[in-house]
Amino acid sequence: MGNKTPVIAGNWKMHTTLSEAVDLVTKIGQGTDKGWRVETIVCPPFISLAKLKELTAGTPIELGAQDVFYEEIGAYTGEISPGMLSGLCRYVIVGHSERRMYFCETDETVNRKLKASIKHGLRPIMCVGENLTENESSNAESVISRQIKEGLKGIESAELLIAYEPIWAIGTGKAATAAYANNIMGLIRNLLKGLFGSEAALNIPLLYGGSVNASNITELLSQPEVDGALVGGASLKADQFLSILKQAGELSCS
Numbered sequence: 001m002g003n004k005t006p007v008i009a010g011n012w013k014m015h016t017t018l019s020e021a022v023d024l025v026t027k028i029g030q031g032t033d034k035g036w037r038v039e040t041i042v043c044p045p046f047i048s049l050a051k052l053k054e055l056t057a058g059t060p061i062e063l064g065a066q067d068v069f070y071e072e073i074g075a076y077t078g079e080i081s082p083g084m085l086s087g088l089c090r091y092v093i094v095g096h097s098e099r100r101m102y103f104c105e106t107d108e109t110v111n112r113k114l115k116a117s118i119k120h121g122l123r124p125i126m127c128v129g130e131n132l133t134e135n136e137s138s139n140a141e142s143v144i145s146r147q148i149k150e151g152l153k154g155i156e157s158a159e160l161l162i163a164y165e166p167i168w169a170i171g172t173g174k175a176a177t178a179a180y181a182n183n184i185m186g187l188i189r190n191l192l193k194g195l196f197g198s199e200a201a202l203n204i205p206l207l208y209g210g211s212v213n214a215s216n217i218t219e220l221l222s223q224p225e226v227d228g229a230l231v232g233g234a235s236l237k238a239d240q241f242l243s244i245l246k247q248a249g250e251l252s253c254s
């Protein structure tokens with residue numbers, strides 16, 4: 001992680017009603033020490049963004065959406081455009097493996113969503129990662145290279161974050177080892193250098209995601225290529241998430 005400010009993003013996925021979201025963000029806000037040098041992001045369901053924007057104003061907590069559509073406006077029932085999000089949140093998760101798996105998102109749709117998000121001033125958190133079969137057949141690197149190259153095709157702005165989430169580690173309690181994550185994230189960094197140049201690539205935060213918790217965050221963040229984490233399950237428990245934030249803050253000050 002070096003001397004960078006760590007980025008810790010909580011992806012609440014399809015959890016929390018509006019009142020549960022209010023309760024959770026309130027607890028996170030109350031437990032956050034303003035002295036922690038951490039970029040803290042929470043990504044609640046769409047229905048809670050407006051209320052959480054009010055509640056997090058003036059706090060260190062930034063908001064992110066979990067998805068976005070690439071069209072600007074029109075007859076797209078159920079979809080949310082980047083223009084609708086840009087007044088509500090700073091970040092947006094794009095291409096999460098659950099979107100790719102259950103909603104048929106492809107590298108091409110991810111690319112369109114990234115372009116549309118950047119155009120509207122949102123900072124996308126682009127997700128990549130291999131599944132178990134690809135991992136076991138030693139194809140992780142080629143899958144990730146394809147996702148990065150195709151997903152970022154034609155994109156010149158480096159105002160984005162990348163989350164490396166091996167699918168086999170998501171929600172399983174079996175995080176990748178810190179060394180494995182660092183190795184793949186080094187590959188991602190090199191690909192980004194080829195696309196954006198060395199300096200810009202070094203400034204793109206690379207997050208690890210997949211069974212991150214209060215027990216493994218310090219080891220993961222101690223790796224040179226790991227700049228932060230995209231946290232699922234553990235971000236739904238205020239005490240766990242606060243412990244992750246605290247450890248990240250301590251590392252960045254040490």
Ligand SMILES: O=C[C@H](O)COP(=O)(O)O
Binds near residue numbers: 234
């Ligand atoms: O977006 C978050 C990831 O999918 C990780 O989820 P998890 O921490 O529950 O494994």
